[in-house]
Amino acid sequence: MPTTPDMTTASDPGLLDTLQHQVAVFARRAEQTRLGGVGQVRNSMDRAAYLLLNRLDKEGPMGVKALAASMGIDSSTVTRQVAPLVDTGLVKRTSHPEDGRAVVLQLSPRGQARLDEVRSSRRELMAELTQDWAPEERESFTTLLTRFNTALSARQSSQALPDTVAPADS
Numbered sequence: 046m047p048t049t050p051d052m053t054t055a056s057d058p059g060l061l062d063t064l065q066h067q068v069a070v071f072a073r074r075a076e077q078t079r080l081g082g083v084g085q086v087r088n089s090m091d092r093a094a095y096l097l098l099n100r101l102d103k104e105g106p107m108g109v110k111a112l113a114a115s116m117g118i119d120s121s122t123v124t125r126q127v128a129p130l131v132d133t134g135l136v137k138r139t140s141h142p143e144d145g146r147a148v149v150l151q152l153s154p155r156g157q158a159r160l161d162e163v164r165s166s167r168r169e170l171m172a173e174l175t176q177d178w179a180p181e182e183r184e185s186f187t188t189l190l191t192r193f194n195t196a197l198s199a200r201q202s203s204q205a206l207p208d209t210v211a212p213a214d215s
Contacts, residue, residue: 090163093126098135098152098160106151108141117198135159 090098100116101107109127113120127150130136135156141147152160175183 090159094130094135095160095163097123097126097130098156101136101150101152102157102160106139106149108147108149112150117202130156 096116097112100112104115107115109120109123112127113123116123127136131138134153137151137153137156139149139151141149175186178186
């Protein structure tokens with residue numbers, strides 16, 4: 046019965062070398078372009094802002110601690126990253142409906158419009174980069190990349206210190 050190779054008994058180290066190299070190249074190129082899309086919107090929103098706005102859009106208004114937990118980052122990091130979003134009017138701070146002392150963060154109408162604009166631009170970039178791919182190839186790549194990111198997140202979570210929140214995929 047054939048066995049599935051794992052990282053310690055990999056039958057094709059050359060393939061794993063190529064994979065790790067391509068992941069490194071992807072990370073560098075993604076950071077260089079910020080996968081910012083095309084046109085005037087290109088490179089106009091950093092990764093942290095995009096991920097925070099996206100999370101607020103998908104999950105709705107929430108407090109700093111809840112946002113930090115859902116993103117797998119520290120509350121102080123969220124506070125630092127949200128500040129410029131509040132200053133530019135993309136995120137609103139409001140009082141919690143049940144506890145007026147607590148602050149809730151929510152996407153502002155301006156933030157929603159900006160997020161929609163950036164998503165559209167990034168979607169256009171993805172279409173451009175994969176224009177000669179079959180729909181099944183796009184779907185397979187998306188499935189495999191999601192699986193890869195999930196495995197990275199799980200590995201990071203399992204290695205996190207007990208009092209540290211591990212980064213989650215966003």
